[in-house]
Amino acid sequence: xxxxxxxxxxxxxxxxxxxxxxxxxxxxxxxxxxxxxxxxxxxxxxxxxxxxxxxxxxxxxxxxxxxxxxxxxxxxxxxxxxxxxxxxxxxxxxxxxxxxxxxxxxxxxxxxxxxxxxxxxxxxxxxxxxxxxxxxxxxxxxxxxxxxxxxxxxxxxxxxxxxxxxxxxxxxxxxxxxxxxxxxxxxxxxxxxxxxxxxxxxxxxxxxxxxxxxxxxxxxxxxxxxxxxxxxxxxxxxxxxxxxxxxxxxxxxxxxxxxxxxxxxxxxxxxxxxxxxxxxxxxxxxxxxxxxxxxxxxxxxxxxxxxxxxxxxxxxxxxxxxxxxxxxxxxxxxxxxxxxxxxxxxxxxxxxxxxxxxxxxxxxxxxxxxxxxxxxxxxxxxxxxxxxxxxxxxxxxxxxxxxxxxxxxxxxxxxxxxxxxxxxxxxxxxxxxxxxxxxxxxxxxxxxxxxxxxxxxxxxxxxxxxxxxxxxxxxxxxxxxxxxxxxxxxxxxxxxxxxxxxxxxxxxxxxxxxxxxxxxxxxxxxxxxxxxxxxxxxxxxxxxxxxxxxxxxxxxxxxxxxxxxxxxxxxxxxxxxxxxxxxxxxxxxxxx
Amino acid sequence: xxxxxxxxxxxxxxxxxxxxxxxxxxxxxxxxxxxxxxxxxxxxxxxxxxxxxxxxxxxxxxxxxxxxxxxxxxxxxxxxxxxxxxxxxxxxxxxxxxxxxxxxxxxxxxxxxxxxxxxxxxxxxxxxxxxxxxxxxxxxxxxxxxxxxxxxxxxxxxxxxxxxxxxxxxxxxxxxxxxxxxxxxxxxxxxxxxxxxxxxxxxxxxxxxxxxxxxxxxxxxxxxxxxxxxxxxxxxxxxxxxxxxxxxxxxxxxxxxxxxxxxxxxxxxxxxxxxxxxxxxxxxxxxxxxxxxxxxxx
Numbered sequence: 001x002x003x004x005x006x007x008x009x010x011x012x013x014x015x016x017x018x019x020x021x022x023x024x025x026x027x028x029x030x031x032x033x034x035x036x037x038x039x040x041x042x043x044x045x046x047x048x049x050x051x052x053x054x055x056x057x058x059x060x061x062x063x064x065x066x067x068x069x070x071x072x073x074x075x076x077x078x079x080x081x082x083x084x085x086x087x088x089x090x091x092x093x094x095x096x097x098x099x100x101x102x103x104x105x106x107x108x109x110x111x112x113x114x115x116x117x118x119x120x121x122x123x124x125x126x127x128x129x130x131x132x133x134x135x136x137x138x139x140x141x142x143x144x145x146x147x148x149x150x151x152x153x154x155x156x157x158x159x160x161x162x163x164x165x166x167x168x169x170x171x172x173x174x175x176x177x178x179x180x181x182x183x184x185x186x187x188x189x190x191x192x193x194x195x196x197x198x199x200x201x202x203x204x205x206x207x208x209x210x211x212x213x214x215x216x217x218x219x220x221x222x223x224x225x226x227x228x229x230x231x232x233x234x235x236x237x238x239x240x241x242x243x244x245x246x247x248x249x250x251x252x253x254x255x256x257x258x259x260x261x262x263x264x265x266x267x268x269x270x271x272x273x274x275x276x277x278x279x280x281x282x283x284x285x286x287x288x289x290x291x292x293x294x295x296x297x298x299x300x301x302x303x304x305x306x307x308x309x310x311x312x313x314x315x316x317x318x319x320x321x322x323x324x325x326x327x328x329x330x331x332x333x334x335x336x337x338x339x340x341x342x343x344x345x346x347x348x349x350x351x352x353x354x355x356x357x358x359x360x361x362x363x364x365x366x367x368x369x370x371x372x373x374x375x376x377x378x379x380x381x382x383x384x385x386x387x388x389x390x391x392x393x394x395x396x397x398x399x400x401x402x403x404x405x406x407x408x409x410x411x412x413x414x415x416x417x418x419x420x421x422x423x424x425x426x427x428x429x430x431x432x433x434x435x436x437x438x439x440x441x442x443x444x445x446x447x448x449x450x451x452x453x454x455x456x457x458x459x460x461x462x463x464x465x466x467x468x469x470x471x472x473x474x475x476x477x478x479x480x481x482x483x484x485x486x487x488x489x490x491x492x493x494x495x496x497x498x499x500x501x502x503x504x505x506x507x508x509x510x511x512x513x514x515x516x517x518x519x520x521x522x523x524x525x526x527x528x529x530x531x532x533x534x535x536x537x538x539x540x541x542x543x544x545x546x547x548x549x550x551x552x553x554x555x556x557x558x559x560x561x562x563x564x565x566x567x568x569x570x571x572x573x574x575x576x577x578x579x580x581x582x583x584x585x586x587x588x589x590x591x592x
Numbered sequence: 593x594x595x596x597x598x599x600x601x602x603x604x605x606x607x608x609x610x611x612x613x614x615x616x617x618x619x620x621x622x623x624x625x626x627x628x629x630x631x632x633x634x635x636x637x638x639x640x641x642x643x644x645x646x647x648x649x650x651x652x653x654x655x656x657x658x659x660x661x662x663x664x665x666x667x668x669x670x671x672x673x674x675x676x677x678x679x680x681x682x683x684x685x686x687x688x689x690x691x692x693x694x695x696x697x698x699x700x701x702x703x704x705x706x707x708x709x710x711x712x713x714x715x716x717x718x719x720x721x722x723x724x725x726x727x728x729x730x731x732x733x734x735x736x737x738x739x740x741x742x743x744x745x746x747x748x749x750x751x752x753x754x755x756x757x758x759x760x761x762x763x764x765x766x767x768x769x770x771x772x773x774x775x776x777x778x779x780x781x782x783x784x785x786x787x788x789x790x791x792x793x794x795x796x797x798x799x800x801x802x803x804x805x806x807x808x809x810x811x812x813x814x815x816x817x818x819x820x821x822x823x824x825x826x827x828x829x830x831x832x833x834x835x836x837x838x839x840x841x842x843x844x845x846x847x848x849x850x851x852x853x854x855x856x857x858x859x860x861x862x863x864x865x866x867x868x869x870x871x872x873x874x875x876x877x878x879x880x881x882x883x884x885x886x887x888x889x890x
Contacts, residue, residue: 388793422795426786434786438808451794475621491790 010185010217011042011065014079018057018064018241021072031074034060035241042185042217047208049220049232049249051264053510054481057241058221062187065219066099083184100130104178108190110170114162120173121146121158127180145176150206167376168199172206179210186211186218192227194507196375196537201581204231223510225264229253237261267515269540339400341366341498341531342387347395349382349555356382357393357555364499366400369525369532371546371563373539373578379555380535384501387533388424399423399498421453425492429504431484435476441487442472445494452495464527465490466520482513486520493524500525501533506541518544539582543567551575628888635884638877645874649693657687659844667860677862679853688844689866695833695845696874698756700826703763707825708818710764711771716802716810718772719779730776733769741766742831749837759838763828767821774817778810812889819882823875830871846871 016038019031035057042048052058064075067087080087083102090098107113115123121142128138146154149172162170171191178186188207192200208231211218222228228235228249235252237245237260245258256262340363349357356379364370374380386393428434435444445458445467454461462472467486476484485505492500502521506514522545525532536542542549542563549566551559551574558572570576629635652659662682663674670677676685714733718726745766752758782788783806791801807814832838833847841848846867853863 390789390792420795422793424793426790426793428786428790430786434790436787436791436805436809447796448794451796488790491794494794 009041010044010046010083011040011048011219012079012081013041013065014039014077016061016064016075016077016080018060018069019074020070021074033241035064035238038238038241038243040236040243040246042219044184044217045211045215046234047211047218047220047232049222049228049235050238051222051225051228051235052238053223053264053512056238058238059189060241061238062105062189062219062221065185065187066103066105067095068099101181102183103185103187104181104183105187105189106171106174106178106191108193110167110174111162113174114170116162119159119161120165120170121160124158124173124177124180127177131181141180142176145180146173148179148210149173149176166199167195168203171195171203175203175207175210179214179216182214183216186216188218188220188222190222191220193222193224197539197581198375198577200227207231225253225268225511237264264511267512269515269518269538269544340364341368341400343396343398343400344387345396345398347383347386347393347397349379349386349391349393355555357386360395360552360555360557362550362557362560364531364533365547366498367525367529367531368548369534369546371542371549372533372535372552373537373542373549374552375537378552380552381503383552384426384503384533384535387499388426388501421495422451422497424499424501425452425497426501426503427485427488427492427505429507431481431488431508432476434488435484437476440473440475441467441479444487445472445490448491448494452497454495456494461490461494465493465524466516480513481509482517485509485513485517489517489520489524493528493530496528497530499531499533501535503535504537505534507536507538514541521545539566539578551578625888629884632884632888634880638880638884641873641877642881645693645697645870648690649697652687652691652694655690657684657690659683659688659691660842667856667863669860670862676866677860679849679860679863680856685862685866688849689846689870692844692846692849692867692870693874695756695839695843696826696830696871699759699763699829699838700822702760703825703829704767704818704822706760706764707767707771707821708814711768711817712775712807712810712814714768715772715775716779716806719776719783720798720802720806726776729772733772736766736769737773741828745828745832746835746837749832754832754838759829759832763825766828767825771814771817771821775810775813778813779806782806782809812885816882816886816889819878819885823878823882826878827871827875830875 016035017033018035019033021029022032038061040048050058050061060069063069064077064080065082065087067075067090069075075088077088082098085098085102087095087098114120121139124145125135125138125142128141129135133141142158143154146157151157151169151172157165157169157173162173165173175191186207191207192203195203204227207218210216220228220232229252230249232249234247235245235249236243237252237258239258239260245252245256245261247257252261253265256265342364344363345361347357347360348355360383362370372380372383382391385391387397441462442458445461448454449456449458449461456464458472459469461467462469465486467483467490471479471483471487476487479487489505505521506517509517518541521532521534524530525545532545534542534545539549543566546563548561549559549563550557551566551572553572553574559566559570559575566575567579570579660683663678663684664682665674665678666680666682668674668678668682674684674686676689679685679688714729718729745762748762748766749759752762788801788805791805796805829838830845830847830850833843833845834851836848836851839845839848841852849867850864850871853860853867857864
């Protein structure tokens with residue numbers, strides 16, 4: 001905030017307040033401020049990061065700069081100027097010209113930003129045409145623009161339709177389109193959310209490079225603090241529409257002053273820490289390379305303190321994989337208690353001619369959390385579906401007999417009306433679609449308890465999973481993302497199911513919801529002794545919960561070892577790149 | 593760039609902050625939808641028209657109307673005593689037009705109901721099970737859908753007669769495939785959502801998934817299809833009567849009346865215009881109700 005020479009700044013905002021009109025039965029019409037007295041400056045060529053959770057007003061603040069807000073919104077500011085233009089004073093025609101020339105916005109979902117019925121080249125060319133180029137000039141400029149966003153073979157890409165491109169490629173096209181008007185300011189609204197971490201790194205590097213090359217200023221809006229810290233010179237933290245902290249990236253991340261910023265940072269999955277639970281003990285692989293911990297590392301005292309049956313925890317969690325963990329697996333002979341819960345051997349899955357999974361073999365021990373990472377398209381979700389019995393496959397998947405919590409005598413009937421109880425439950429990424437929109441939470445949970453043979457009441461289940469009682473009679477659309485995901489988790493824990501597959505359960509949530517949900521999952525796992533297959537593209541998240549981590553690359557299991565070792569000595573080049581990009585995102589840079 | 597930000601600004605604007613401050617969706621979603629409908633003039637007018645015809649169909653006996661008696665004056669122009677004039681046999685066109693709603697509304701609603709139930713059931717089954725069930729049903733529907741409905745109806749009526757129950761069944765069977773295809777498409781969209789997968793993972797039976805998970809979620813589509821097919825069914829029965837395949841004289845049926853009085857259209861236009869307006873008003877009103885439901889619910 002030391003910048004005072006207003007004319008030098010690309011963005012200069014003083015006391016910006018944005019209010020939405022809301023209509024409520026009790027209070028009638030009133031204006032609710034989403035952003036309050038926000039002041040910020042962004043110098044030419046500077047990268048500024050705006051961080052906050054959903055609903056903190058960060059998108060509203062950025063959209064106010066473009067004066068593009070829904071009808072009924074009130075924007076007031078002592079000063080709101082971008083590249084010397086006072087935005088609030090513009091009439092419709094001038095506003096249009098201003099938006100077309102001075103700034104550009106890149107949104108979260110590139111798929112929605114592109115017209116699905118037009119080849120992407122034409123869409124980029126449209127921008128040049130609007131700026132007065134003729135057809136031939138626009139075509140040449142388009143190819144140059146596609147080149148500039150580092151897409152190989154611009155000619156071929158230009159002819160493709162959006163659905164023929166990957167998420168990362170789509171976002172590159174959107175960036176090319178945004179930069180076509182040579183804006184002075186580029187607003188990036190969660191540009192990499194939903195892309196996997198490697199693509200995220202590439203896209204952010206591309207933006208950094210282009211900024212250095214073209215000299216535009218940028219505002220990066222994100223809930224991902226490490227990402228913002230790594231790619232912005234200065235950071236502003238928004239809470240409830242108020243800018244609570246602002247400063248150089250490294251300062252904010254390493255020495256946060258405001259309590260909210262500290263809470264945000266504390267909620268981050270720590271890439272350097274082991275599992276969330278201190279009581280957690282990881283049994284190492286039988287055939288682990290020399291120097292690594294052996295199976296007897298299990299601390300009996302800790303086991304006893306946990307109150308779990310020691311026999312269950314110690315032996316069977318041992319990895320059968322050994323070094324690399326790929327290839328044949330040796331099933332340990334012994335009593336059924338010693339067998340791994342799930343044994344997968346030579347699993348292959350083909351979609352038409354494409355191979356989604358090839359010859360995958362691994363085991364999941366009782367009470368073990370197996371993390372599964374890989375980029376989108378690597379087959380990790382397919383593997384989850386296969387284990388859940390939702391698709392056909394080649395190879396074998398076998399489940400050991402399971403005696404769950406509260407059934408120590410093993411006498412509990414596994415059958416209900418002649419039908420075996422499900423062995424697998426899945427917590428999906430998108431809690432929105434995983435709950436029937438026309439059922440109340442109570443009905444969802446009641447039916448789940450019935451189907452999974454649970455003995456608890458809906459209220460007990462809700463209490464165990466942190467679903468507040470007053471949510472029970474609400475419909476899914478009335479819940480927040482985190483609450484919906486809790487209900488989805490509660491549903492999976494309604495009965496005694498030995499294996500719960502968590503398929504990116506937190507990737508749609510902001511960091512503090514994510515942290516609370518990971519705590520809940522860890523706690524439930526320890527209390528019930530179920531096994532998890534925890535699928536994620538985010539290594540940091542997986543590290544927090546997993547005993548062992550399996551890395552899937554192009555349908556092949558390229559690495560399977562205890563979580564620490566994946567970080568300390570990744571073997572496969574792909575694992576290395578995953579670890580590198582996970583670490584890179586968390587390494588704050590002091591100005592580029 | 594402007595078009596881009598225009599297109600997307602809406603998305604961004606509504607995404608987080610608005611959701612946060614919007615009043616929570618009330619549990620009475622149905623009541624909200626009804627209120628939204630009642631704010632639309634075309635819906636209210638259409639509903640009044642349909643209600644008018646329903647009352648006429650059920651109550652014309654009670655109003656002392658005589659659609660069959662000879663008033664003594666053939667082909668009289670509309671006047672105070674005969675508001676819609678009289679036909680070639682001296683019968684009151686006013687009484688006959690009101691009474692004609694009886695047969696128009698006897699076949700249409702029940703036929704549409706049958707078509708909706710049959711079509712929805714088959715659509716849900718085809719969409720849920722996929723595979724050969726889906727293929728078999730859809731190919732069968734393809735065959736039924738390509739047949740021109742009117743010619744198909746004429747053939748069936750010629751074979752099975754034109755009694756009211758027969759017409760209801762025929763209308764039901766003819767309209768069911770179209771509804772089934774649309775419901776199947778809606779079910780396929782729902783099947784992609786994880787709540788169906790979750791229900792399957794919990795061991796829910798196929799029947800219960802279809803009845804308690806899928807049907808409530810495609811219900812708006814079902815209701816829209818029911819209303820649309822009601823309009824078509826009314827038009828179709830009037831057409832059959834017009835062609836002489838439905839009601840027989842001396843029934844005051846609208847289609848029949850138009851057919852019988854076509855010869856007089858130049859000398860006594862009222863004998864044709866009023867039944868024709870009656871058919872048009874009912875069909876258009878039902879169609880508009882369907883449109884309004886579609887617009888407010890989806």
